[in-house]
Amino acid sequence: KNQVEQSPQSLIILEGKNCTLQCNYTVSPFSNLRWYKQDTGRGPVSLTIMTFSENTKSNGRYTATLDADTKQSSLHITASQLSDSASYICVVSDRSGGSYIPTFGRGTSLIVHP
Amino acid sequence: NAGVTQTPKFQVLKTGQSMTLQCAQDMNHNSMYWYRQDPGMGLRLIYYSASEGTTDKGEVPNGYNVSRLNKREFSLRLESAAPSQTSVYFCASTAMSYNEQFFGPGTRLTVL
Numbered sequence A: 001k002n003q004v005e006q007s008p009q010s011l012i013i014l015e016g017k018n019c020t021l022q023c024n025y026t027v028s029p030f031s032n033l034r035w036y037k038q039d040t041g042r043g044p045v046s047l048t049i050m051t052f053s054e055n056t057k058s059n060g061r062y063t064a065t066l067d068a069d070t071k072q073s074s075l076h077i078t079a080s081q082l083s084d085s086a087s088y089i090c091v092v093s094d095r096s097g098g099s100y101i102p103t104f105g106r107g108t109s110l111i112v113h114p
Numbered sequence B: 001n002a003g004v005t006q007t008p009k010f011q012v013l014k015t016g017q018s019m020t021l022q023c024a025q026d027m028n029h030n031s032m033y034w035y036r037q038d039p040g041m042g043l044r045l046i047y048y049s050a051s052e053g054t055t056d057k058g059e060v061p062n063g064y065n066v067s068r069l070n071k072r073e074f075s076l077r078l079e080s081a082a083p084s085q086t087s088v089y090f091c092a093s094t095a096m097s098y099n100e101q102f103f104g105p106g107t108r109l110t111v112l
Helices: none
Strands: A003-007 A010-014 A019-026 A030-038 A045-051 A056-059 A062-067 A072-077 A086-096 A099-104 A108-113 B004-007 B010-013 B019-025 B031-037 B044-049 B064-068 B074-078 B087-094 B107-111
Touching (some): A003 A099, A010 A019, A019 A108, A045 A056, A045 A062, A045 A072, A072 A086, B004 B087, B010 B019, B019 B087, B031 B064, B031 B074, B044 B074
Parallel strands (some): A010 A108, B010 B107
Antiparallel strands (some): A019 A072, B004 B019, B019 B074
């Protein structure tokens, strides 16, 4: 069964500090990996998407890395802001019968304190 | 563009009642999805439609039915609601199945 595990479950940091969130997956055949940000009471919004051949991708202060050999990804947030407080979800898609089926991690809840 | 819209935003049902959650997208996307999100759980796929005219079961399809009415609209129906279906429901769409998913704002459903 495809699985996506995220750590830590929750994280509290001070404004201005950096942090790294982890994602391990067992999804086959691998198609792509996405990181989403979900604010409380809202739908998830995509931050980055990476395919098998991509090792790193940035979106402003967010940088995602992918190691397809070890099946691990990380999301690094630089110079955190209060608005970064949200749930960050790792999503890995496989390809089954011509359609791409996503498997969601449970998310890391990030709280940024002033 | 409104993106992905969902109605209603909130709904309270009694056990055994039926209802349909509506979803529409104006981005000309081929694929549409229905998810549920419960506290402490990741988003779980209920049903998806890879293209107009096709639907397939996801991880948790029991108790639900879907209709891909046209390319824009994808509805989710609860025929006989149960308390276990209390959840937040999200609709999403993608231009091609592996591209970025765009999510709607969600429907918060409570079944008493």
